[in-house]
Amino acid sequence: MADKALVGEGLTKVFGGFAAVKDVNLSVRRGSIHALIGPNGAGKTTCFNLLTKTLTPTRGRILLDGEDISRMRTSEVARRGLVRSFQISAIFPHLTVLENVRVALQSSFGTGYHFWRSLRAVAPLNRRAEELLEQVGIQDNRDSPAAALSYGKKRALEIATTLALEPRVMLLDEPTAGMGHEDIEPITDLIKRVAVGRTVLLVEHNLSVVSTLCDRITVLQHGEVLAEGSYKDVSNDPRVVEAYMGGIDE
Ligand SMILES: Nc1ncnc2c1ncn2[C@@H]1O[C@H](COP(=O)(O)OP(=O)(O)OP(=O)(O)O)[C@@H](O)[C@H]1O
Known part of the structure; x- marks a missing residue:
């Protein structure tokens, strides 16, 4: 447990009978930069909102440094060092x-x-x-x-x-969204710098940013984990290639 800063266990979120996230297990290693990726509608935002406490899971648990934070308010988890960019x-x-x-x-x-x-x-x-x-x-x-x-x-x-807010775990929602080419490299460098000594989880559409920044990647599809590993591992996974075919953003 000691090397896991943030863990989602069996995370499920149902909206009016539709499961946007289904039984997702996710471990974010301490000190890593971890990305959630996947084609449009894969459940990234919903999963991120569960982990950042913006949404309450229908089922499952979220552990921060081993402590169950599933039912805590965002302000309580922020005090414990889990901070979503822009949340407060x-x-x-x-x-x-x-x-x-x-x-x-x-x-x-x-x-x-x-x-x-x-x-x-x-x-x-x-x-x-x-x-x-x-x-x-x-x-x-x-x-x-x-x-x-x-x-x-x-x-x-x-x-x-x-x-x-002195976060130990920083959660970034599409940090390069809407940016022109000239801004992407500086913000990527900045995230790398501020990630030193912290754990970072981000949702990011730009796969080139993900490849340069992230140590570990979880790929979602239809609300479920499709693959997990380094960028090299997941980008060579035929299931991931197939999931992205026709739906890739970059
Ligand atoms: N509040 C909600 N009520 C009903 N359905 C929802 C709600 N939020 C998300 N969904 C549905 O859940 C699924 C996953 O959505 P989500 O936004 O989490 O995906 P995503 O991977 O972030 O997509 P995108 O890349 O397009 O932002 C989609 O089918 C979406 O329509």
């Missing part, structure tokens, strides 16, 4: 980049969204916010309104606000 700290477009990270830090320090608290009380958080901006490479934009950032830099800001 959505970007506030009219706040500056620095203020956005500070708000995320306030929520992790339990001071919440009490904007009326004196500026003096939040000032010590500025240094940490600046460090986080540096870590994701957008320190030069600290005083810009978040709305003015390029798409790629917005994603970097979202990662900074996630890091503010």
